[in-house]
Amino acid sequence: MPPNPVRLATRAVIVHKHRLLLVNAWPAGRSTLLCAPGGGVESGASLPDNLAREVREETGLTVRVGAPCLINEFYDPRSSFHQVEVFFRCAIVGAATIPEDWQDPEKIVSDHIWASEHEISDLNVKPDSLAIIAFENDHALSYDALEPIVL
Structure with a gap:
């Protein structure tokens, strides 16, 4: 069987009033894992356009999409997802308020959290x-090596 492609x-690093926007992208909150908002790229649209849509x-x-700041990769050895x-x-362009009842069309995101640098450690x-x-103030592009996914 050929490996999965x-x-x-794309993911958005959105810091507003010294807080980073995080989402729980596990349906029904089945995991506590939080990440930056974003998602899979659709063919025929640029990376920034895909990210703004997501x-x-x-x-x-x-949002106004700026410069890339991190490339990260991960995999799930149980399913070969990479x-x-x-x-x-x-x-953010315009208001920075997310309505409490906001639901994404795919009903995957179960929570939105604005976390300070101190709160993220917990x-x-x-x-x-x-x-x-x-x-950080350094705006250089960074790379995170391949790591196993952690739920």
Whole structure:
């Protein structure tokens, strides 16, 4: 059986009022794992366009997509799922309020959290370097080596 193709995804690093936006992208909150909003890339649209669409679907927010800041990849050895994610720094355009009852069309995102740099250390967040990337002043592109997925 041929291996599954590598999935390409985009993620948004959105820091507003010294807080990073995180989402729980596990239906019905079946995991406590939090990540940056974003998702799979659809063919025929640029990475920034895909990301703006994903952020809008998952949060209702409109963003301006900036420079890439992190490339992360992970895999699930149980299913051979392998994903490469390109994280971009993003800025909110307009209101930064996510309605409490906001639901993405696929009903996957179960929670939105604005977390300070201090609060992130108490949360289950992947990738591990996300907080450093979000809150550091160095805007160089970073790479996280392949790691197993952790639920």
